[in-house]
Amino acid sequence: MWTLTNTLMSNLGYVILIAFTISKSKTFKKALDNSKYTIKDIVILSAIFSGLGIVGTYFGVDYYGAIVNIRNVGIIVASIVCGPLVGGIAGLVASFHRIISGVGATTAIPCAISTIVAGIMPGYLYKLVNTNGKYVFGCFCAVVIESFSMILIRIMVPTGSEIISSIYIPMVVINGLGVVLVIGIIDNIFKEKEKVAGEQAKLALEIANKTLPYFKDLNEASLEKVCEIIRVGVGGEVAIITGKEHILAYSAKNNKLNIKSKEIVGEYTKRAINTGETVIISDKEEEIGYNCIDGIEIKSGIITPLNYDKEVIGVLKVYFNKDSKVTEGKKYLILGLSNLISTQIQLGNIKKLEDMAKKAEIKALQAQINPHFLFNALNTITSFIRINPSKARELIINLSNYLRYNIEFKENLVELDEEMEHVKAYVYIEKCRFGDKIEVHYDIDEEAKKAKVPTLIIQPLVENAIKHGILEDVFGKNVWIEVKKVHNGFKVIIEDDGCGIDNNIVNQIYNDKVDENKIGLYNVHSRVKLIYGKGLEIERLKKGTRISFIIN
Template sequence: MIYIQLLQSMSLIALSAYIFNQIVFYKKSFSNNSIGYKLILIIFFTIVSILGTYTGVEINHAIANTRPIGAITAGYVGGPFVGVVVGLISGFQRHSIGGFTALACGISTVVEGLCGGLAKVLSKKKELDPKLGFFTALIAELLQMFIILLITRPFDQALELEKIIALPMILINSIGVVIFINITNNAIDQYNKIGALQAEKALLIAEKTLNYLKQGFNEETSQKIARIIYESNNYKGVFIGNLEGILASYGNTLSTDVLKSVLQRYYISREYKGIFLIENYKEEIFFCIPIYETEKLEMVVGLHMKAEKHMDEYFIQFTKQLSKLLSTQLRMYNLNKAVEQAYLAEYKALRAQIHPHFLFNALNTIASFCRTNPLRAKELIINLSNYFRRTLKREEEFLTLREELDFLNSYLSIENARFGTRLQVNINIPEELMECMVPVFILQPLIENSIKHGILLRPSGGNIDVIVKCVEDKLYFSVEDDGVGMDEDVLKNIFNNPGIGLNNVNERLRLLYGNDSKLNIESAHHIGTKICFFIPKEVRI
């Protein structure tokens, strides 16, 4: 009978897991370690634990219940502090009810919350593990039974009670923790899948608009971009505007005066938000997406929505991703325009880094992962964003080797996703050199050259070895591949071709450090290529 009654209270756990995912996970606070997030966890799991007490089964002046599930899960999700606080509050509440096991149950609830927290600390996995949750609950429940026998008096009465409740509580509460974790993990998977689809949609729009945005935002290109966005989803219409007015509109949009009023209302706060207005006795809803050039608001994309319910969390995520991608493309256009107008080596070097083919290939690679491996797609989007953020923001001339390596890893993650096992890059940089100062983007063009002109020309691919070491008072850099190599004639004229990154790096080294730091290239046909150079060793103060 006790099994049936405890199982009936398990519906509370399933409902709690659903509510937890709604109020915590979907609000993107799941991985947040802020005080506000921990407070939400404490309040939520305390309520779950207390309800577990009240839905329990009274047996021999004691209560067999599912209270431990709330305390254990609180610790496993939020850490030791959250688990102990939930255990203290719900344990005190249990003690206040009374009964000859009241003190033991109150203490054991704190211990159970601590067990859950220790499981989180000791776990090497970022995600919640049902197996670890089960064994943690099993141990916590065994400790509870031991505490009851140790503290509760008379001992004979406590022993008789445990003969009745021990096995059902250990099994039911352990299974309850697993159920909570599984429901949460399923919600995470579903969220990632939907997020990946939204990311894929934003990437497809970015890919289709790339050629137009190379020409900048004007009335002609804006009209084409508005059409692409309109056809990507179920909107009433799409408009694009700036501080001067409406540049283009497509679909079943309203009059230009109405759209201008939407823009004027948007410019008051300039956030991702919906704007509501009444036109011809009907409510019209627009969602405005800002497009920035650096930190300056340049354009606004307005989506004429069919209903407010469509502006959910997933839609907001899509709009933010689209805003970042279009803002990046606009920044690329403005920088390329600056290159054409200015005879500055800094801009020329920057232009050499922003290669349209690389962006096209990266977008296609990420799109292919969106359905097969959503988490991998999300990682690649972050890496691509880091790559272009560092590429486009180039006020500094020098950075540390550690920062250069971070940028390089963002680039290599995308290249490894594209070429898989055909490409193997081995990086050997001692930790003690990581704070040494180097010119920005000094390694990536060399590795890109090895990949493009060496490794990928071999059907089987190959390896690239990157070495940085200290030689006396200088830093020695070496990038060596086992690609197709080149013959003597090509090697002699290697720096006469202005269209490759090698020449760019060589000129920068020459201007910064003199002829002694120019690139030294050794290559042999069908054997490989080695590029090396020296620069003075300088450490950030």
């Protein structure tokens, strides 16, 4: 027994050496790296692990018609690490080889069956148990599989009892140890990946911090500085930022670099802009496509789109003088940088919105809007950029429309439809801030949409309903906006089911006792009264508030 154990241990060393060598292969690493395997990945991984299984058979020891082997090491690891599909395929191949190999024919069938089980069972159990202890689980599976194999040998082989008594312990011990060692080798690949990812994240953060100041005022000089920071950071020869038709800025390691044309002429760049997909190019391509660059030897490059509001607005291009420079890590780093640049552009746009907000503060005295709302909205956008960029873009669009409407405050009347678009922009922003706490319902007569109303006459009422009615009440959440045809024009009704307005405030508004500089209902009441001869009708309901007025 101990002789068998020592021999098997020595042979396991060879298998571990082979597994370690394979682990350094770029092909194996790339296939193993994907969270969702492609057909190509499955084929590669199945071939590698079935190969380990076959090698385990050849490194086995013939013992009275049985093969004391380490075949199941690679198969069990394949099932745990890559899943039951890869493990199952590897197990089928290795078991088929076991049957046709001609060695140890006495136990070929039971061993083949156990190898198939070794490829499928551990993977399913690992998903079911959802444990982080791969090493203990792998060792446990090795014990179970080898025990199952011994049971089959006992049942199917006449001399099974004699064989089992000598080979059971060596098989269990060596296969269990082999599984632990191979899992350790593969875990090391993931640890290396995490280390590289950490270094790249640190580098990306450093580049982002260095480029951030230059996005506050976007121009050719600031973009050239951004290109320089990126080029130096990723070790490239050239970094270029383009729009959809022209090169905007670039930086080159070689001062003699010459950009022959500012227009985009390269097919790769056009492909990235048109498809919105990252393009990897190398000197292995039939057409290099660096027609716009003179004075530098370029062998590879990465072109990745810059996006704004779901639209490609240009690309970031980084070129290298070695084909080997375009690694998967470098690809994802540059892709991450392009996302950072896209976000920085959005943040630059927010800065412009902040300037608009400051102008709106001046208008607020006239239009009676609340500037605090604007800055709260900007903070909401900033937070969404990190967690939900798509929603952040929608917020930017709605806030832009909201601000534009306020800043372009018109003394003349506008169509109700236009006023309601302003209201909806405001409501969208507030719903993003407060979520399901607010529900706004619209009921607008079709013929009322073209009716003329003063600008900023409905939104302050909706804001009041949300701010002082809904948000100050635990149970209320609904605001109803109705515009109905009446005999002398159209009746506008804003109703909520919030806490209800204080009657003292209503009396102050009706008696003109409210400070004229105070933002609130009094301003709307005064404007409606001035234009239509009668101000707001304000009612405290059993649950909530109803405000209405007639436009004619």
